[in-house]
Amino acid sequence: MKIKRVSTGSEGLDEVLAGGLINNRNVLVRGPPGAGKTIFGLYFLSAGVKAGEASLYVNMGEPQTYVEETAETFGLEAEEISFHNLSPTEEEFTEDSSYSLFESAEVEQPEFVAHLRETIADVNPDRVLLDPITEFRYLTSDERQFRTGILGLLDHLKDVDATVMLTSQASGAITDDDLQFLVDAVISLEVDEGSRAVTVSKFRGSSFRRGKHFYGISKDGLTVWPTLVPGKQTREVPAGTLSSGVSELDELLYGGIEQGTVTILSGPTGVGKTTTGLQFLTQAALGNKKGVLFQFEESQRTLQKRADAIGIPLQTALEDGQLSVVEIDPNEFTVGEFEHMVRETVSDGTEVVMIDGTQGFQQNLRGIEDPTSALLRVGRFLRAVGVSTFLINEVHNITGDFQATEERTSNLADNIVFLRHVEYGGEMRKVIGTLKMRTSDFERSLRELEITKDGIQVGDPLPQLRGILTGTPEWNPSGSETE
Incomplete structure (x- = not known):
């Protein structure tokens, strides 16, 4: 059966991924602060809008106005993207009862969880961005509940046939090894002095181009430059x-x-x-x-x-x-x-x-x-x-x-x-x-x-x-x- 591909919104990243993401799967985009994870996510959602799909941004980080301004800066379709805001500073995210965020329907859930499920039902999204998923750690009392919760959310989104991108801000003492284990694909962003690079370390069900591929974020937008592959392109040479x-x-x-x-x-x-x-x-x-x-x-x-x-x-x-x-x-x-x-x-x-x-x-x-x-x-x-x-x-x-x-x-x-x-x-x-x-x-x-x-x-x-x-x-x- 032919795999259905989903564009990331970046032609270069699609090339690295052998044609794009796999439909109805999930991918983790991870990197330090300032690497551009949200921008990668916005390009992913915008590509869905251009393809006539419904895109949902579940925002757990920056204020929505900032995200919308960022999208407009790069000419992305912010007005066509549905937003659902879950700010980690809101009172319900610090309540003891929030540990049950992703538990079964028999358990009483906080109000914001019901709102999230309502939003998913109303939008019926083809693409979902969870930015950043690491904020969900504050909603659970231990690592086991965190893992169980993430799996529950991903299963729910899979049931509605959505392709999901999660972002993770892993730096210093904070790791996301557990998230890398749970997802279908892992894309890492690295920022060094003077350069930015993207690598793919995991992509279930597909080949991908290994190694570092540089990317840039400028006023002209996001660009990924896949590393040259000698022999991938050929051309006849006239004798002489x-x-x-x-x-x-x-x-x-x-x-x-x-x-x-x-x-x-x-x-x-x-x-x-x-x-x-x-x-x-x-x-x-x-x-x-x-x-x-x-x-x-x-x-x-x-x-x-x-x-x-x-x-x-x-x-x-x-x-x-x-x-x-x-x-x-x-x-x-x-x-x-x-x-x-x-x-x-x-x-x-x-x-x-x-x-x-x-x-x-x-x-x-x-x-x-x-x-x-x-x-x-x-x-x-x-x-x-x-x-x-x-x-x-x-x-x-x-x-x-x-x-x-x-x-x-x-x-x-x-x-x-x-x-x-x-x-x-x-x-x-x-x-x-x-x-x-x-x-x-x-x-x-x-x-x-x-x-x-x-x-x-x-x-x-x-x-x-x-x-x-x-x-x-x-x-x-x-x-x-x-x-």
């Missing part, structure tokens, strides 16, 4: 290669970079990694391939000045609309928001992406706990959807022993092109070479790289130099292994 537009560089790569692959451009600061990547990116744009540069390291203005100075037609590509630059400033976005940008970029038909660079990726994004895993996830996603990807990776050694990458991401790369400073004859020079091309052969020799006012220039192979990767090469006039 990306040319750099520099014939000698293409020769080094035996024709260019195969489309749909991930290329790491690696080297120390100032060696020309970004410039080389920009050469590929603009050439692709001039060839009518849409591209996006995610810039973590410098401003677009600086990038354009550099491109103009060496004859790379970046401005033309930008004006034609085939290439765009997205600046990612420090602490502006969470890693979840960035992953969402990447996914939107792919949906918009982008064929080439460059991320400049891996150090900025690690330092600029909020909420990033494992930069390597996050970068691998983004790269694998882009490869799966057939996007040609360039990652600019900085290594710290200017000269000395060779190191391909520093973020343990070399296993992600289909291609590794390295650039290197070398000292020879009292001068600093640059060389470029290929360490790896997974899908084709490549030239094993190294070539001198120059960045001039006329653009990138790549020289002939350098068989006379030995020990280039050490940073202190030796000249061998014969070009052989021994002198």
Whole structure:
């Protein structure tokens, strides 16, 4: 039998939940003060209103006027939601007799319980929000009665075919382990300095996407950004290669970079990694391939000045609309928001992406706990959807022993092109070479790289130099292994 799904009101959270909540089941949304539990609940109820369903808000926390104002702030249908207020400060909530709140009909019940049952009967709700359910602890004399009471209420709402969301403010010494055991699904909200994340730890009868998924609450509303899943989306990659537009560089790569692959451009600061990547990116744009540069390291203005100075037609590509630059400033976005940008970029038909660079990726994004895993996830996603990807990776050694990458991401790369400073004859020079091309052969020799006012220039192979990767090469006039 096909499971009937119920939208949470958040497209992103529905995706995490494999399509939404299950009809006539219940879910606990838990988190610290200020995490947005009530807002999640209001989105849930509002989605019901939009679907033509009856929504009931059983309010045990904030004043109704505050809740209504919150709903109106986010453009939710507060006027269409039925409210039933049970303030924990009211006298009946402190009476000794309130322990019998959820006991059977044979036991005398307080007046407010009768009112709640009347409201449920009158509204006949399809969706119910109990916010916060933890206030019910004050209505019972011990934990057993609390658990029995919650089960009684949930059974009653199940009988009227309602889908129920409960919120729990669990923090400090207050726990909600018992509630997590009783409900069908558990969604936890976490608030750290600079980021918010939602995780699903339990969902009876359904699969769900594990791990942290970032969310945001702003004047534009509630947004959940599901973590990228490499391979979930796929796209056919047309056969062919990306040319750099520099014939000698293409020769080094035996024709260019195969489309749909991930290329790491690696080297120390100032060696020309970004410039080389920009050469590929603009050439692709001039060839009518849409591209996006995610810039973590410098401003677009600086990038354009550099491109103009060496004859790379970046401005033309930008004006034609085939290439765009997205600046990612420090602490502006969470890693979840960035992953969402990447996914939107792919949906918009982008064929080439460059991320400049891996150090900025690690330092600029909020909420990033494992930069390597996050970068691998983004790269694998882009490869799966057939996007040609360039990652600019900085290594710290200017000269000395060779190191391909520093973020343990070399296993992600289909291609590794390295650039290197070398000292020879009292001068600093640059060389470029290929360490790896997974899908084709490549030239094993190294070539001198120059960045001039006329653009990138790549020289002939350098068989006379030995020990280039050490940073202190030796000249061998014969070009052989021994002198």
